[in-house]
Amino acid sequence: MVERKVILSGMRPTGRLHLGNLHGALDNWLSLQEDYKCFFFVADWHALTTDYTHPEAIRENTWDMLLDWLSVGLNPEKSTLFIQSEVKEHAELYVIFGMLTPVAWLERNPTYKEQQQELSHKDLSTYGFLGYPVLQAADILIYRAHGVPVGRDQLPHIELTREIARRFNYLYRRTIFPEPEALLTEFPVLPGTDGRKMSKSYGNCVYITEPSESVHKKILTMVTDPQRKRRSDPGNPEVCPVFSLHKIYSTEEDQAEVIRGCTTAEIGCVDCKKILLARMDARLEPIREKRRKLEVSRQKVYDIVLDGIEKARREAKITMELVKEAVSLNHDLGKGRD
Numbered sequence: 657m658v659e660r661k662v663i664l665s666g667m668r669p670t671g672r673l674h675l676g677n678l679h680g681a682l683d684n685w686l687s688l689q690e691d692y693k694c695f696f697f698v699a700d701w702h703a704l705t706t707d708y709t710h711p712e713a714i715r716e717n718t719w720d721m722l723l724d725w726l727s728v729g730l731n732p733e734k735s736t737l738f739i740q741s742e743v744k745e746h747a748e749l750y751v752i753f754g755m756l757t758p759v760a761w762l763e764r765n766p767t768y769k770e771q772q773q774e775l776s777h778k779d780l781s782t783y784g785f786l787g788y789p790v791l792q793a794a795d796i797l798i799y800r801a802h803g804v805p806v807g808r809d810q811l812p813h814i815e816l817t818r819e820i821a822r823r824f825n826y827l828y829r830r831t832i833f834p835e836p837e838a839l840l841t842e843f844p845v846l847p848g849t850d851g852r853k854m855s856k857s858y859g860n861c862v863y864i865t866e867p868s869e870s871v872h873k874k875i876l877t878m879v880t881d882p883q884r885k886r887r888s889d890p891g892n893p894e895v896c897p898v899f900s901l902h903k904i905y906s907t908e909e910d911q912a913e914v915i916r917g918c919t920t921a922e923i924g925c926v927d928c929k930k931i932l933l934a935r936m937d938a939r940l941e942p943i944r945e946k947r948r949k950l951e952v953s954r955q956k957v958y959d960i961v962l963d964g965i966e967k968a969r970r971e972a973k974i975t976m977e978l979v980k981e982a983v984s985l986n987h988d989l990g991k992g993r994d
Contacts, residue, residue: 663688663839664801666697666740669717673724674861676846676854679904682728684805684841685735694735695799695968698722701740701747705788706778719954722961724864727947736971738964740795745972750794752979753820756827757790761819765789766812793817797833798972805839814838828982832975844904847897851879865947868937875901875933880925881918891918891925898929905935 665685667673673682688694698718704711718739730737740746763786796804796817804814814836821833845853848860855861862874880898884891893899893915902911910931917923950957980986 660691660693661802662799663692663694663803663805664697664796664799664836665694665805666699666702666795667721668699668703669714669721670703670856671713671717672720672863672865674846674854674856674863675901676861677724678728678864679844679846680807681805681841682725682730686729688805688839689731689734692803695801695971696725696730696735696737697743697795697968698739699795701791702788705782705785706780708782708784709778719957722957723947723950726950726957726960727865727943732960732964736964736967737961738968739961742965743798743968743972745798745969745976746791746794748976749798749972749979750791752983753790753794753797753824754787756823757787757793757820759786761816762786762789765816767809789813789816790820793820796836797821798975799968800832800834800975801836802834803837803839805841807841811838811840824982830978830982832978832982846904847900849874849878851897864940865944867944868941871936871940872933875929875936876926878929880928884918884925887924888921890921893918898925898932901936902928902932905932905939907935910935 665681667677667681685694685696698721700714700718703714703717707714722737725737726732792813793816797820804810804817806814815838818835821835825831825833848854848858849862850858850860852858852860862871875898878898881891881893881896883889883895893902896918899911899914899918902914906914914923914928914931918928977986
């Protein structure tokens with residue numbers, strides 16, 4: 657039997673996930689877990705790189721995110737789900753990689769200065785922020801992953817991971833680490849309720865497990881084609897944020913009906929939104945129901961995560977034994993005893 661290749665991915669714990677997270681990442685994870693040996697982790701140490709002054713929400717955000725992962729269908733019998741900080745080998749490998757990673761490699765990372773500018777209200781002049789791509793490399797290589805699903809903006813990080821793997825293997829003359837491939841995923845950009853990209857920072861999100869009544873209220877007040885000011889005005893679905901959601905949730909027949917009705921003004925924006933909401937409810941209600949059940953049986957979730965942590969630790973320990981042997985840190989202290 658051919659052993660399945662390893663896939664690694666993670667998310668920072670930012671609380672409940674929105675539809676952009678569902679269709680941009682989780683749908684892909686659900687597909688990958690059918691064919692690969694998958695490790696999916698909560699990147700709580702990474703959350704500290706930008707929120708080290710206010711870490712209060714990390715713990716609750718971690719459990720909110722794990723509940724959402726399980727609610728959408730990540731299967732602990734197929735995927736290993738765990739919390740990064742509970743597997744100390746990530747940090748151990750991070751330290752060793754830090755010893756051999758040139759500072760110039762980190763400073764040339766294009767997202768380093770971009771994020772400093774975007775988050776200029778935070779003090780990111782820290783060692784942890786400069787070195788977080790090395791921690792990412794440790795996250796990936798501790799499981800000797802063959803692939804990492806990412807968007808184009810993360811390609812420099814995967815290339816750095818490949819460089820670190822090559823450098824380690826070359827320096828210590830052992831092929832311990834594979835050079836992981838970027839599994840390029842074209843994440844759909846979902847519009848938020850104000851028409852901009854759905855983002856928590858914009859306050860325009862629809863959340864995966866948000867109650868139906870709340871979702872209806874948000875969608876019914878969502879911006880539409882700006883040129884369609886009156887019910888009698890014909891519209892253009894291709895410039896309407898609501899129609900972008902139709903492309904994800906609605907059938908081809910529904911979309912054809914909306915296009916015809918909108919462009920001829922036979923239906924209004926409220927009619928269009930009601931068609932969408934029926935389809936959204938059909939997709940999201942089973943997820944909401946599963947989340948409700950999980951929330952009343954938290955011990956089951958804890959047990960799933962504890963099991964995932966143990967599985968991750970077993971894999972990580974095997975890698976660290978190989979690494980310590982390579983860098984001569986496998987001190988056999990038992991030999992000196994009588």
